[in-house]
Each structure stands twice: as C-alpha cells, then as structure tokens.
Amino acid sequence: MGFLDIKQATKSYGAVKVLHETDISVEEGEFLVLVGPSGCGKSTLLNMIAGLEDVTSGDIAIKGRSMLGVKPADRNIAMVFQSYALYPNMTVRGNISFGMEMHGLAKPEREKKIEAVAELLQITQLLDRKPGQLSGGQRQRVAMGRALTRDPDVFLFDEPLSNLDAKLRVDMRTEIKKLHHKLGTTIVYVTHDQIEALTLSTRIAVMYGGHVQQLGTPKEVYDNPANMFVAGFMGSPSMNLFPAKVAQANGAPAAEVTLRNGETALLPFAGGSMAGHDGRDIILGIRPEAITDRDGADRNSNAVHMIEATVELTEPAGSDTFVVTHMGGRDITGRFRADVQVEAGDRFPFAINMEKAVVFDPETEARVA
Template identity: 75%
Template sequence: MGFLDIDNVTKSYGAVKVLNETEISVEEGEFLVLVGPSGCGKSTLLNMIAGLEDVTSGDISINGRRVNDVKPAERNIAMVFQSYALYPNMTVRGNISFGMEMHGVPKAEREEKIAKVADLLQITNLLDRKPGQLSGGQRQRVAMGRALTRDPDVFLFDEPLSNLDAKLRVDMRTEIKKLHQKLGTTIVYVTHDQIEALTLSTRIAVMFGGNVQQLGTPQEIYDNPANMFVAGFMGSPAMNLLPARLERVNGAMCAVLKVGDGSTITVPFPRAEDLTEGADIVLGIRPEAMTDPEGADRDSNALTETELPIDVVEPAGSDTYVTVALGGKDAIGRFRAHNPAKAGQPARFTFDMAKAVAFDPETETRLA
C-alpha cells in the first residue's frame, strides 16, 4: 500500500467511459508524472485525486485515508494550475497569504511561511507587486508558493508550464526538480510533454485511450517500451519503428530490413534469439542507436556497421540528424555534430542492436 493509492478507479460520463480501470500506487516522496496526448484521461485522473471530479468506481486513498467522498478542501492536497489562478487585485504577498487567512492561520505564522516560501522560490523582491507586473515564470512561482504554504500530503500539478515559452519551460522544470529534491514531497504532475515527463519524474504513467499503457521509471519507459504507442510517444526524436523479418544467419537471429534503393540489410539481433525465425516484426531502435561509427557505444557487444544512402541531413547544434529509408519508413539516426554526411550520398551507420526491441505488428506489444 502506497502513500497515494489509486485502486481500480474508473470515470464515466453517462454511457461514455473516459477512464478505464486504473491501478497506481505512489510512495511517499515520489514524483509521478501522468503523460499522454490530449483526451487520454490524465487530467481527469488528477481531478479525481483532487476531488474536483467524482469517482465512478474504485477507491482513492491518501495517507491511508479513503477520500472518495471527502471534499477537496479537506483532502490536504495543494494544486497548481496551468492558468496560475492568481487574484489580480492582490499583491504577491496577498495571493500567497489568502488561503492561510481563510483557514485562520495567525498573522505571525503567515508571515513566517510567506518569507520561507518566497526565499525558497526566489520571489522575495516581488512580494509587493501585483500579478500583472510579473512575467509568466514569476506568476508560476507565486502559484507554487501559495501551494507550498499549505504543507500538503500531495502536490498536484496540472500542466503548469504549458503557457510558458520554451526557455522559461526549461528554467521552470529545473526549479520544480530542485523544489522536489529539497522538500521530498509527494507530487503528481500532468503533462503532454514527454521531455518534462522524462526529466522530472521518479516514475511515469504513460496514458492513452483512458488506459495506463505503461508505468515505470523514466529509464524503463525509454529503454523497454511496453508497446508501439509508448515507443513512439516517449523520446525526441521518437523511436524508429521499422517493419522487418527475422532470419537466422550462421546460427544467429537477425533482422532483415528493406532499404530505400530496393536492397536489404541484415543486422544480428541477439535480443530476438527466442523469437520465431521467419516472423514479421516491427524493429524499434532509438536514433542514438543508429549513429556514425565514431559515435557508437564501444562497450556494447552488439554493434553492426553498414552503409546506407542518406535522404535528409538536419544539423541541430550538438547533434546531426540523418534520415534514411528503412523498412519502407523514414528512419532517423543521431550523428555527432559537424558530421560531413550529405543528402544523396551514402554514409556509414553503426547499429547498436543491444538497444533494439521487437514488437508484434498485429498487437503492437513488445516481444523482446
């Protein structure tokens, strides 16, 4: 039993079921990220934890207490919204203090807490300003400060960074990570941004179609996706998903892939050793496992080098992304910066097949 238990929870609106049987146990101090595309059920689940939505069936417990019928204000949770939800006519100090005033917290204690969270979030110099005088990042810090004064059992974040520009999102991700490391509080965080999910969480629940597709650590999700949806959703660029056939060559199981020029390549695939020879699979391989020979992980025991014709080259500063046609799909490899690869010319690729996975093309689940 965890600190926050979501036990076989569902949500329906009349005959429409938007969240299927969901089972997640969150330990105290964990940072759980619910990630998925719009409409997958992640915000609905967060709102049920908060008490803003009723549970159709199943139970939600916080710190050992079933909270299905407990009012939001009595659940000892704090929520940070996408829209900040600040009072425009109040100063930063007033916004942070307001909830404590409503709960009858003495003035001296309020001032002490305001000073503490303002120092923690580096907004002490903003306390006498109003929200209209603040940047988006500063407003989000104020919203977080208001939540922090509650000293809740669980923090709930509902896409808090989606209104910020790219640089501010990166900065605020770092601030939220630091905050969790300092306070060790239990956090449930909703986002559609898989980079946020991978960088912030201790565990991720990838959601789609009202179901948790996979629950695991960021490394587990990234290295061993449970199905093709998770493989394609998590990672930037996404995992390459390439139709292939398994064949045994010189006693070793290999994946055979068609190249854009009509030829084929055969790459040893030790992870597929227990699969059926002759089977059609979808080969999943990350761009960094399709790289130039000098950039390959020389500690790997499953490197295969081959030459492929290049379709597109995209310099991206620290990396160069190279697109080739494999299995009838565009496959992206991640080369080192300043690589001399050119579109329309062949280049040497090294495949790290220790990092490749196989999926069933019918069920889309992982086979190996």
C-alpha cells in the first residue's frame, strides 16, 4: 500500500468514459508527474484526487483512508493552480495567511509560517505588495507559499508553469525541484510538457485516451517506451519512428531500411534480438542522440553502424546541430556535434547506435523488443 493509492479509478460523464480503470500507487515523498496531450484525462484524475470531481468507480485513498465522499477541505491536500488563484485586493501576506485564518490558526503561528515560507521561496520583500504588482513567476511563488503553509499530506500542481515564458518556466522548474528535495513532500503534478515531466519527476505516468500508457521512472519511460505513443511523445526532438523489415546480415538479424535514393541498408540488431523474425515488418525506433556523426558516436558501444545517406536539412541549435535525413519513407533527425561541417545535399556517414534501438509492431503499436 502506498501513501496515495489510486485503485481501478474511473470517471464517466453519462455514457462517455473519460478515465478508464487506473491503478497508481504513490509512495511518501515521491514526485509523480501525470503527462499527456490535452484531453488525455490527467487533469480529471488530479481533480478526483483533490475531490473536485467524484470518482465514478474504484477508489482513491490517502494514508490508507478512502477519500470517497470526503470533502476537498477535509482531505489535507494543497493545490497550486495554473491561474495562481490569488485574491487581487489582498497583499501577498494576506493571500498566504488567508487559508490559515479560515482554519483558525492563531496569529503568532500564522506569522511564523508566513515568514518561514517567504524565506524559503525568497519572497520576503514582496509580502506587502499586491498580486497586480508582481511578475508571473512571483505570483506563482506566492501561490506555492500559500499551499506550503498548509503542511498537507499531498501537494497537487495543475500545470502551474504553463502561463510563464520559456526562461521563467525553466527557472521555476528548478525552484520546484529544489523545494521537493528540501521538504521531501509528496507531489502529484500535471503537465502537457514532457521536458517538465522528465526533469521534475521521480516517476511519470504517461496518459493518452483516458489510459495510463506507461508508468515508470524518467529513464525507464525515455529509454524503454512501452508503445509508439510513449516513444513519440516523450523527448525533444521525439524518437524517430520509421518502417523497416527484419532481414539477415552475416547470419544475424538486422533491420533493413530504405533510403531516399531507393537503396537499402542493413542495421544489425544488438545482442541478436529479433532472431527468428526474418521477413517481419516492424517500426524501428531510434532517439536522435543515437544517430550522430562518426566522432560523436558512443565509443563504449559495440553496436554502432555507419550508413551513408543524403542530408535533407540542418538545424543549428547552439550546443548541437540537428541533421535530417530520410529513411523508411520518413524524415529522420540526428543530433550531431555543433562543429560538424555538414550541409543540405551532402552525402554523409551517419553513425547509428543499435544498442539504443527499440522495435514496435506496426499493427498493435506495442513494443516487441
């Protein structure tokens, strides 16, 4: 039994089921991120934990106690919203204090908590300002400060950074991660941003179509995606997914791929995987960082194979250069070193690390190797 247990939880609106049977057990101190595209059911699940939505069937329990029929105010949870939800006519001090006043906490204790969270979040100098005088990042810190004074069992974050600009999002991600390390609190965090999910979480639940597609650590989800949706959704740029066929290369199974000019190339599978599947149509998945220039390839891998292919496009990105070629009828992106001299139209040797390749069934889209 976990600290927070979601057991076969579903949510339906009439005949429409928006969240299918969901099982997730969250340990105390974990940082679970629910990630997926709009409409996948992640915010619905968060609202069910908060008590803002009823559970149609199944159960949600916190510290072994079922939350069915328990009002949001009685769940000892704290929620941080996308919209900050601050009172514009109150100062920062008033906003942070308000919830404690409603719970009847004595003023000396309130002041002690306000000072503590203000110092923790570095907003002491803002306590006498009103929300209208604050930046987006400062408002989000105030919203977090209000939640922190509750000392809840579980923190719930509903896309808290989506209203911030790109640089501020990165800064606030760092602050939230520091906060989690310092306090060891249990957090359930909703986002559609997979980079946010990978950088913040101890575990990720990737959601799509009302189902949890995969639940695991960031490394498990990134390196070993359960299906093509997870493979394509997690990572930026996303995993390259392209058709291939299982063939033989020097008596060992290999992926046969078609290049832009109609030529075919063989990429032997690492460790003899896919043996006995000759002639099978597959979808090959390879991350951009496993497709690079010769000198940038992993020197510790024994499964790096070279393919000479035509460069379609180059995209300088500061520390890297993304290089696009064509395989299996799809554009394929490789991550090259920034100083590699390569131009569109060049015939160039691509180093492909097949230790990092994964294989999917084109019919079911499930992973097979």
